Amino acid sequence: MVFENSLAFAEKQDSLDPLAKFRNEFYFPQHKGQDKLYFTGNSLGLQPKEAKSALNQELDDWAKYGVDGHFEAQNPWFSYHERFKDKLGQVVGANAEEVTIMGGLTANLHFLMVSFFRPQGKRCKILCEGKAFPSDQYALESQLKFHGLDPKRNLIELFPRDGEHHLREEDILEAIAQNGDEIALIMIGGVNYYTGQVMPMESITKAGHKVGAIVGFDCAHAAGNIGLKLHDWGVDFGAWCSYKYLNSGPGSTAGIFVHERHAKKTDLPRFAGWWGTPPEDRFLMKPGFEADYGADGWQLSNAPVLAMAVQDVALDLYLKAGRPNLLEKQKNLTAYLAFTLEEVSKKHTKVNFEIITPKERGSQLSILTHGSGKELFNYLTEHGVVADWREPNVIRLAPVPMYNSFADVYGLGELIDKALN
Numbered sequence: 001m002v003f004e005n006s007l008a009f010a011e012k013q014d015s016l017d018p019l020a021k022f023r024n025e026f027y028f029p030q031h032k033g034q035d036k037l038y039f040t041g042n043s044l045g046l047q048p049k050e051a052k053s054a055l056n057q058e059l060d061d062w063a064k065y066g067v068d069g070h071f072e073a074q075n076p077w078f079s080y081h082e083r084f085k086d087k088l089g090q091v092v093g094a095n096a097e098e099v100t101i102m103g104g105l106t107a108n109l110h111f112l113m114v115s116f117f118r119p120q121g122k123r124c125k126i127l128c129e130g131k132a133f134p135s136d137q138y139a140l141e142s143q144l145k146f147h148g149l150d151p152k153r154n155l156i157e158l159f160p161r162d163g164e165h166h167l168r169e170e171d172i173l174e175a176i177a178q179n180g181d182e183i184a185l186i187m188i189g190g191v192n193y194y195t196g197q198v199m200p201m202e203s204i205t206k207a208g209h210k211v212g213a214i215v216g217f218d219c220a221h222a223a224g225n226i227g228l229k230l231h232d233w234g235v236d237f238g239a240w241c242s243y244k245y246l247n248s249g250p251g252s253t254a255g256i257f258v259h260e261r262h263a264k265k266t267d268l269p270r271f272a273g274w275w276g277t278p279p280e281d282r283f284l285m286k287p288g289f290e291a292d293y294g295a296d297g298w299q300l301s302n303a304p305v306l307a308m309a310v311q312d313v314a315l316d317l318y319l320k321a322g323r324p325n326l327l328e329k330q331k332n333l334t335a336y337l338a339f340t341l342e343e344v345s346k347k348h349t350k351v352n353f354e355i356i357t358p359k360e361r362g363s364q365l366s367i368l369t370h371g372s373g374k375e376l377f378n379y380l381t382e383h384g385v386v387a388d389w390r391e392p393n394v395i396r397l398a399p400v401p402m403y404n405s406f407a408d409v410y411g412l413g414e415l416i417d418k419a420l421n
């Protein structure tokens with residue numbers, strides 16, 4: 001596509017966009033009576049307008065049935081989580097039995113590592129990306145300590161080469177090969193939250209398996225953003241939150257993936273709870289835990305239906321828009337943002353910023369600002385842009401294909417231009 005930095009061009013693209021109508025399915029925060037230019041769908045996705053009625057349905061059934069809602073509600077709560085398996089499978093590229101909806105992301109990472117980080121003998125280390133999302137760093141460090149291991153010696157963190165902003169695939173693969181017989185677990189963010197880099201998940205998985213390691217990905221910035229194929233890539237496990245690109249609301253229920261090859265290993269060590277038993281046993285209150293088949297066997301608690309009700313409508317919108325359409329629009333919209341930023345940057349030689357996101361990317365572009373980045377960011381905020389600032393000097397922008405428009409992107413470029421003047 002040949003881009004033009006003009007409102008006419010942006011509006012033309014919007015008029016041709018088959019997903020344009022989905023914008024109207026979401027509430028936009030307002031600035032002076034107009035939609036804000038919302039570029040933080042990578043942090044908290046917008047609220048689907050349908051969320052309230054879905055939530056009310058469950059509140060009404062709770063009022064009407066009390067405890068009997070477990071079986072009598074329009075969407076019985078006892079089996080409520082089951083409606084997500086097929087939908088989530090489509091989002092992350094997995095079979096229905098390989099995914100389930102439960103708890104929160106960091107907690108789920110811990111539960112999965114209880115099963116999949118099993119240090120033994122020489123094989124005690126975890127390999128991850130340097131500057132991982134802090135919660136992941138804390139989770140990995142505390143898992144190591146939990147096994148009596150010193151994180152300083154057992155956490156292998158990979159950093160970009162000097163002067164570079166993201167990891168090279170060849171360097172990741174070499175680090176895996178070099179440390180092969182010492183790595184118990186590779187746990188990396190599928191899309192880096194800071195740079196927006198999409199990791200080569202398939203080749204990392206292959207390389208990890210070749211040396212005998214387990215491979216898991218934190219898909220917080222990947223789920224609903226890029227075209228995941230967790231099953232086909234052979235990934236052992238994955239976890240994600242639903243409030244970023246999946247628009248399910250602040251702190252809403254997270255998701256897990258466990259590859260089919262582990263589905264029948266009911267003897268894998270795990271921290272168990274009653275919802276992890278087969279559904280027919282769940283209310284029998286028998287002594288002795290027996291794990292359900294597949295990802296469901298990692299569930300602990302009964303389903304948080306109120307949060308899930310919102311996720312249900314959010315996922316329906318995702319599937320209605322269609323993954324191929326979303327990925328296609330994403331490519332164009334993010335490329336248009338990159339183009340617009342470059343056009344603006346060319347006009348202002350004194351002030352500069354650079355895009356540090358590599359071409360392996362999803363929706364997000366991270367801009368490293370030199371000089372007065374914080375002033376630029378503040379100007380944008382005052383003028384109705386919602387972006388996000390990461391210390392020391394990065395602005396993250398994510399035009400998301402579900403509800404952002406080409407006109408949003410053009411509008412942002414125009415404001416940056418004004419700010420630099």
Ligand SMILES: *Cc1c(COP(=O)(O)O)cnc(C)c1O
Binds near residue numbers: 104106133220221
């Ligand atoms: C957003 C995000 C989290 C947040 O974890 P919660 O447990 O949902 O608070 C963790 N890790 C990564 C990589 C994230 O992007």
